[in-house]
Amino acid sequence: MKAEHLPFKGASYNQGINGKKVAVVGYSHWSEGEYPDNENFSAFTLDKVMDGSWKPRFHSTIRNAFGFTSHSDFWNRVLFFNYVPTMIGTKSQRFGTATDAEAKIANARFEHILDDHKPELVFVFTKKTQLGALGLNFEPLSEPLQAFVHAERTANGHTSKIVRLRHPQGANGRALKQTIAQALGNPDRRSEEATSPP
Incomplete structure (x- = not known):
């Protein structure tokens, strides 16, 4: 039986980015089997990314789109999980x-x-989900970002704004940055690590 991967919760998730709790969602993990597939595979992956052992374009593009240069600083501020709970394959x-x-x-x-x-x-960061089945009314963002869609989900008194983007491999980097900055409420923001006092 395939392991269901737990989400990775960064040490500074509650601090967040611009004071907001942020979740980053990919589509799936894959592996050739050289590493154990267990419930902590997402945490294992992020540990490798943050210590520089792995340099996947996916993680670097997302980090850059948020305006950060340090993997450790960025990924420790977010919640990360993939839409598909288990390994997609090789x-x-x-x-x-x-x-x-x-x-x-x-x-x-x-x-x-x-x-x-x-x-x-x-x-x-994928268009391959079936989140529309949840009854979320996704609508295009305003121009010039209308290629991306957003929706709100309210449950148990809490509202999450969900922004669906393209996978970083095929996305326009500038459009990703604009969309993320707009959602964070600061279109002109630079990374917090760059603007924080020494």
């Missing part, structure tokens, strides 16, 4: 898509994670 299968049954499980898990951790902003 490298050759990394562009695969969840079955309808898997997507149903993924949607339930998505809501459960939001209920548990209560992020104010959720950035979904």
